[in-house]
Amino acid sequence: METKTLLQNRRSVNYFDTNKTLSKTTLEEIINLAVLAPSAFNLQPWRIIVVESKEAKETLKTLSNNQPKVTEAAINMIIVGNKNGWDESNPVWEEMLQTVGSPEIVAGAKQAAAFLYGSSEDRKLKFAESNAGLLAMSIMVAAKEFGVDSHPMSGIDFDGIKQVFQLQPEETVVMTIALGYFDSSKALYPRRPRRGFKEIASIV
Numbered sequence: 001m002e003t004k005t006l007l008q009n010r011r012s013v014n015y016f017d018t019n020k021t022l023s024k025t026t027l028e029e030i031i032n033l034a035v036l037a038p039s040a041f042n043l044q045p046w047r048i049i050v051v052e053s054k055e056a057k058e059t060l061k062t063l064s065n066n067q068p069k070v071t072e073a074a075i076n077m078i079i080v081g082n083k084n085g086w087d088e089s090n091p092v093w094e095e096m097l098q099t100v101g102s103p104e105i106v107a108g109a110k111q112a113a114a115f116l117y118g119s120s121e122d123r124k125l126k127f128a129e130s131n132a133g134l135l136a137m138s139i140m141v142a143a144k145e146f147g148v149d150s151h152p153m154s155g156i157d158f159d160g161i162k163q164v165f166q167l168q169p170e171e172t173v174v175m176t177i178a179l180g181y182f183d184s185s186k187a188l189y190p191r192r193p194r195r196g197f198k199e200i201a202s203i204v
């Protein structure tokens with residue numbers, strides 16, 4: 001789908017067809033396209049928990065202010081950001097060494113990343129959330145390309161989800177995304193207007 005059309009057609013879908021499941025192939029295609037999202041030093045400080053079973057969806061719904069779309073959607077994704085994704089344990093550094101070939105360049109990049117993203121709690125959180133936020137948008141765009149609709153959510157119990165879905169201490173729940181096929185027997189509200197260039201942009 002043309003990018004312009006895709007961005008125009010993506011909506012936060014409230015009504016999912018409960019009779020339609022998402023195939024594993026399509027799920028993999030969506031994720032493998034979405035991970036082309038940019039990230040700082042290509043560190044990809046994220047992972048995705050796919051919530052598919054009826055029980056897990058019920059649990060997530062309870063932790064999402066009982067929003068019905070959580071159980072009506074084919075699946076939900078918990079977008080997890082890693083606040084320590086800049087540190088030595090990230091396997092991407094090894095890949096960078098293979099690709100770039102210079103230990104000095106990689107060492108310099110590691111040092112820069114440790115300062116830029118790891119030198120305060122605020123920076124760690126910004127690092128995790130900004131990178132994983134881009135992944136989230138990329139997922140919604142990639143899904144639309146495969147005819148799959150989505151709905152991002154932050155009206156959720158972040159701490160509760162972290163606990164119940166057993167995230168690591170350094171991990172943070174960035175948002176959840178419901179994914180599935182729109183229930184075409186229902187109608188969405190017309191899209192609400194956006195504030196455009198004149199309202200939000202300044203040129204300095």
Ligand SMILES: Cc1cc2nc3c(=O)[nH]c(=O)nc-3n(C[C@H](O)[C@H](O)[C@H](O)COP(=O)(O)O)c2cc1C
Nearest residue numbers: 010011012013067151152153154155156175191192
């Ligand atoms: C980070 C984020 C969190 C959101 N959380 C919720 C939510 O918890 N529940 C909900 O109904 N909609 C939620 N939305 C959807 C917005 O209301 C929706 O994107 C907005 O109204 C624009 O509509 P559109 O996506 O159809 O263009 C969220 C959107 C974003 C980007």
